[in-house]
Amino acid sequence: MSVQHGEFDIAIVGGGSAGFAAAIKGAELGARVALIEGGTLGGTCVNVGCVPSKTLIRAAEAQHRRVHHGFRGVPATDGQPDWPTVRAEKDALVTELRQSKYWNVLRAYPSITLLQERATLVSGREVRLASGRSVTAAKIVVTTGASPWAPPIPGLAEAGSLDNASAMALGRLPQSLIVIGASAVGLELAQMFARLGTPVTILEALPRVVPAEDADIGNALADYLRSEGLDVYTDVRVDRVNRGSDGYEVQYHAGSAARAARAEQVLVAAGRRASTAGFGLDTIGVTLGTKGQIVVDEFLQTTNPNVYAAGDVIGDPMFVYVAAHAGALAAENALTGNERRYDLSALPKVTFTDPVVSSVGLTENEARAQGIEPLVSKLPLEYVPRALAARDTRGFVKLVADAGTKKIIGTHILAAEAGEMITEPTLAIRLGLTIEDLTATFHPYLTLSEGIKLAAQAFTKDVAKLSAMASFCHYIFFFPDPEMAAAWTSSHPDTTVISVPDAFELGRQMVAARWRPAL
Structure with missing residues (x-):
């Protein structure tokens, strides 16, 4: 790193996820960092976005499950939620995480100077604060985020x-x-x-x-x-x-x-729109897009060579994990000379409804639009043993593969815990894994992630037969004598009684069928 201009090596305008990641990366690279934030430290996610919304969503799910859980024999317990208490718990979590993940972390980096004022860019190397003070730096990274947008509906x-x-x-x-x-x-x-x-x-x-x-x-x-x-x-x-x-x-x-x-x-x-108004970007040669977002190149550099940008301010996709990645990358490129590219080719997405939506890569229609002939496997969750055991078979797993190479190019999941399932397909796309790679990988029984393997097997096998092999039974009980077994099964009509030798033979057949090559 060679930086010679200004009192700081790098100035970060915006103290949300992207800005905080940029500041930490700068400090790790040995830079003198100015982190400038005129509002609440932490940005959208921890304060008014994903953190508070997800804790409220979990509270609502707990309320819903009191009545709607699918298990006969477990009494439903209806009741009105205490919203003020739920909201107070949400606020307490936000305060705790803002303190532990931002303020406490900031204290561990003495080379980062926090300036709690609104800033305006005067040039590619100068920022003027609301107090009138000017801050100079060799490079600037703009991470001012985005704000909710309302369409122009009359009234x-x-x-x-x-x-x-x-x-x-x-x-x-x-x-x-x-x-x-x-x-x-x-x-x-x-x-x-x-x-x-x-x-x-x-x-x-x-x-x-x-x-x-x-x-x-x-x-x-x-x-x-x-x-x-x-x-x-x-x-x-x-x-x-x-x-x-x-x-x-x-x-x-x-x-x-x-x-x-x-x-x-x-x-x-x-939707949301980039927060770019009032920062002086138009006066220093930084080009904005049609929705007000900062236009950047593959290195996150703007049309002013001394200014970089990252996070929601550069437009979609507006995810906190993308913002943090981009912030660190922008600071690194600004300080070391554009050595790494911004790559979103394997980007997972999650929508926290119930069931949850998660996806990565291409849909079958997007694949065709790119000239790729897709293979598609869609596995309803009723064929996934964990979903049956949990009494929640809503949704499916859909895999999209390249017909020519058999590589996984897209995954789309609707399931109770779909967000916990999407990392494996993300790695599959990033590493160029094939259908056979997924089917050959051990997936623990009675996990929803087993649905990934079952969907991969369903490319070449009959789903009904596959389900019979994959979810033969949910519970196995052993009894010391036939009389005890008969007494128990009299009150459990959906039970099949077989001998121990027959059970071993059936298991042998299932193992042989399961390990037959998938392709």
């Missing part, structure tokens, strides 16, 4: 609405709620409020929910949400939002039919 600005942050900060649960937008944030909060007792209506302009995901996932997820009592409408045009003393009215068209939905509150979850 919406005048009526006002909730965004994700204000919705999670409500003093009480709304009596009813309309959610405009059915991507990740909208669906997660819609289901969360519905499970806590709020009637919810979802309005989505595109033909299906989670429109960026595989079509089968969107169609199935909408049906599951409807089965929980949410009103889900897709392919609609919102015409106007009105607000009166008794709440909101949202006028919309579904096809040629004019309709209206009414609720106490409206939550707009139509």
Whole structure:
């Protein structure tokens, strides 16, 4: 590293996930770092995004499972949630994580100077703070994040609405709620409020929910949400939002039919836009895109060679783990000379609905659009033993492979814990693994990840026969004599009794069938 200009080697404008990662990387490389943040340290994720939303989603799931758990013999225990306590627990977790993951970590890096003021870029080497002080640095990394965006719907600005942050900060649960937008944030909060007792209506302009995901996932997820009592409408045009003393009215068209939905509150979850206004970027030669995002090259360098950018401010995909990766990479490239490229070719995504949506790589239609002939295996969860044991067979595992090379090029999962399953397919895509590589890998029995292997086997085997081999039984009981076995089975009509020798022979046949080559 060779840096000669200014009081700092690198200045980071923005103290969220990308900015914090950039500052730490700079310190690790021996740089003098200025971390400039005019708001709350930690950015969106820990303060008003993924951390608070996921703890509220888990609370709502616990409430839902009190009644809807699928196990006969376990009594349902209904009851109203205590929203103020749930919200207070969420706030306490946010405070704890902000302290432990940001403030405490920052103290471990004496070469990082935190400046808690809003900043404006004066040049590619100078930042002016709100107090009037100028900070100079050889390189600057902009990590100012993004903010909720509301579409220009007539009446919406005048009526006002909730965004994700204000919705999670409500003093009480709304009596009813309309959610405009059915991507990740909208669906997660819609289901969360519905499970806590709020009637919810979802309005989505595109033909299906989670429109960026595989079509089968969107169609199935909408049906599951409807089965929980949410009103889900897709392919609609919102015409106007009105607000009166008794709440909101949202006028919309579904096809040629004019309709209206009414609720106490409206939550707009139509996406986020980069926070670039007011930072002076247009005056120092930094080009912005059509949605206000900073345009960067493969090294995260802007059109001003001394300025880099990372995180939500450069546009989609807006995920905290992508922001942290990009922040560290931008700082490294700024300080060492563009040695590493920004690569999102194997990027997993998770939407924390229930069932959860996770995906990586190409859909079958995207593969065809790129000139790749796809092989597709879609395995319903009813063929996965763990799902049967858990009494939750909602969803499926879909694998997409290149017909020519048999390499895995996409995976799309709808399952209760789909987020825990997606890392294996991500590595498969990154390392160029094939169908046979997945089928030859041990997957522990009675885990949902076994569904990955079963889906890979289903490329070449009959699913019904595969399920019989893969989930022959759920429980095995041994009895010392036939009389005890008969007494137990009299109250368990779904039981098959076989002798020990027959059990060993059946096991031998199953092992032989399971280890037959998949391809």
